[in-house]
Amino acid sequence: MLKNSGVLCVTLVALLLAGMLRPAAASTSAVTQQPSSDLKPIKVAFRRITESQYRHTIADVFGSDIQINARFEPEKRDEGLLAIGTPQLSLTSSGFEQYFALASAISEQALSETKRDAIVGCKPADTARADEACARKFVAKYGERLFRRPLTDVEVAVRLKSASVGAQQSSDFYGGLKLALTSLLVAPEFLFRVETAEPDPVNPQQYRLDAYTKASRIAFLLWDTSPDEELLAAARSGAIHTEAGLKGQLTRLISSPRYEQGARAFFTDMLQLDGFENVVKDPAIYPKFNQSIADGAMEQTLKTTIDLLITKKRDYRELFTSNETFINRPLASVYNVPYLSAGNWVAYTFSPSSERAGILTQVSFLSLFSHPGTSSPTKRGIKVNEIFKCEPTPNPPADVDFSKVKDSTNGTIRGRLLDHMENAGCTVCHRRSDPPGLALEHFDGLGQLRTTENGVPIDVSADLSGVKLVGAEGLAKFLHDDPKVPACLVRNVYAYGVGRKTGIREEDYLADQTKIFANNGYRVPDLMVQIASSPEFFKVTGSSGARTAALTPAAATVQGVHP
């Protein structure tokens, strides 16, 4: 009896402790022991907006006639995506300088004599003096569009002060507004997407993303821009928190012609086309290469991708096999085909004898992932694995013994790479990275077709983990049928939207999404809507730093923080 009661006691104490401690630990902070409903809103991420997001937002809010001449801060790619790397970045002083100058230039244009009436929407009592009522309307309206949420009273007040001082100094109401607008445009709340979480009313011990953060996530995913008025209204009313409200907005966004702009931004990031900004080729070796080839190659890939996957809503995997594309005059010279149109671009289908097969055989992929003077099966292979299969290749080990690697100025590049594959330090990676690239070796460093190198016929057979294939066509078919390829796209869409790398806890979710993607015929627009309507897309995970001091234990437990 005693023994039993002892056990009971221990059990009770344990239950009590568990029951009592959990709410305490889960409450706002262990320090204050406040009830859980007192969870304070937290900022879970600061994602620096990209150049294209900046440009799209300014065009949406002030009109596409606003000139934006500035050098933007470099972005950073991580886990294959700029959308994952850039959120880790801040602003350097030279970057801030650029944004500051740009903000003044935009304010000048937006409030120029020709535009101000349409933009401001109210008239001051006296244009030579400050007018608080009109300035307030202006600051509140544009503040909300730029910060993607309503401004707090203090945030409005500091801008009104700028507007008042500016109007006084310049004896011009609009001079004051320009200062107020400039201060909105250089504010961190505009230059960074501040993602905020609030206590979930359904479960007050947990956080959920607030309505404006949700609105931003879907606007940036589908339109690559800040939320429009309608989306902000859905956030304001809370409709976006409901299934119907969210669905309604997603349907509206995906049906809009502006979805193409969002899809372009996604594929530019995923296909790493930003690399074209700085691609260099040795003119002594590739005399045909110039800036118009680089621009054309990037546009060709985007046009092809958008037409196939967004306009025609075809199976994603056809990206590797379809030979339907578009060319312009400069590209026709690289592809060595006649250009018979008077227009800038023309639809074109590569013939079977061209050896071209899908996106990997376009000039963009082939030239981007090559050296200035040669092709590079290794670079191309690494990128096939990274971009389309989400399989990164580690950096080469430092202690590789290169002394065994022979110099091969004769024959084909295959010989040199075979040396790598025989080298113990190199073989693990090169066995994975080189074969896809070797299959593409009929295309030189610019993407021109060739069949020999140094007078020796090029062998384009490859062995991909036991699967033997030949040439670009064989590789295309292999990728078309590889289940890792659609799974990788699903991961990329999700990671692009949430702005961070995916973790082990999301594997089941991603696997489920991939199944749905397959069942829906691998259609990309459907995939984007499907991901944006899933609760996981809005799950609060916290930024890399939010798990530390500033974040409450409660938040930490509901967050499912990923390393």
Next chain:
Amino acid sequence: MSFRFDRRSVLRGMLGGTAVYMGLPVLDVFLNGNGSAYANGAKLPVRFGTYFWGLGLTDTPTGGTRWVPTKTGPGYEIMPELESLSVVKDKVSVFSGFRAIADAKANQVHWSGHASILTGIAPALASRFDGPTFDTRIADAIGTSTRYKMIDVDASLSRHPVSYSTRTGTTFASPETTALGLYTRLFGPGFQDPNSANWKPDPSIMLRQSVLSAVKDQRDALMAGVGKADQVKLDQYFNSVREMENQLAVQLQKPDKCEACVVPAAPNEGPRSASVDVVNANTKTMAKLLAMGLVCNQTRVFTFVHTAGSSETYVAGQSKIYHQITHDEPTDAQLGYQPETSKIAGMVMQAFGDFLVEMNAIKEGDGTLLDHMLVMGFSDTGYAKIHSIENIPMFLAGGAGGKHKAGQHIHTAGDSVTRVSLTAMQLVGAPVGEFGTGTMKTSRPISEVMA
């Protein structure tokens, strides 16, 4: 303090008595007691910069060195790959035998070497540094009185802009990558000619300052409920805002007369190619502009990248890039080194020599600009073929205002590279007594080169 008060009063007067909040920093030009009394022309300021090139120099394990002089101390002999330094040899100290020590961490190829030199910490990952680079500490110490705290330049014309200057370890400076870009930054809008006869403060600058105060006022509200990594990001953002404020404050000052400052003409757009001749030409043009920017007091601190760690440069017409050649080319049994690699290393070093010659070409006071500056030249590797981070070539060039006993060769048998970094910091007057972590932690500068 009274100076600050006076400046405010002056500025307030110019604004007609309107109360505009201005965060005016204490400018060095008003602090004449600390040895940088530029205002009365008594002493010229000391400038500091780093100069980086990728892929090291040739020093094969079998003994075929192409850059390490035999003689140590003053009067070292010019080795083949250092040929370009011969003109300014007496103003350059050579440091050999110094190494980056990764301790338990892996050698991140083309990354650990310069990360160690610049931060004193062997990096855990190849995508970030694990601390701020020491050039930012020097900028904080000596760079606050000029328009720019520092200027970052990347002459490599490679695929992505390269800078190894960072305050956070993740966000690296966005460098000027073209001569025209550098020219515009230094001498374009906002530049005030120190020798102009009719200088007037621009009242619009004060209005621009008010914009920045509005942003800064929101700092505390923004910082609430923010995780640690995001706090670091925001700190950097607000640091950038402060630097902008400093720029504006400097522009409200009448610049001191400066005889050596001759505003250069805008450069033409050069060709865009990563071939070594084009990169070298770009380096020379940008060095010339930078030198004048320093003399004209636009900045006192800079970082300059000739080519990145994983250098993309090549010799025009050669199908392999330099980087590939360093790995692939066999060591010539008779010569004891890689002949082609060594030849290209010499070309790459030509640019460093040219850079220093440009700095030395400008007369300033009783010497040259180079005499009043310190440039630390260094690379990412020692012997590139094997990604060695031992014996990374390092140089200190320039007189540092008489503090650097230049023209020496210092050799050690494997001391940490951080000793050279610490020496550089101390030579230009940064208040740093210790640098680096783990085995690379040091408080011992190289006293032989310090006057």
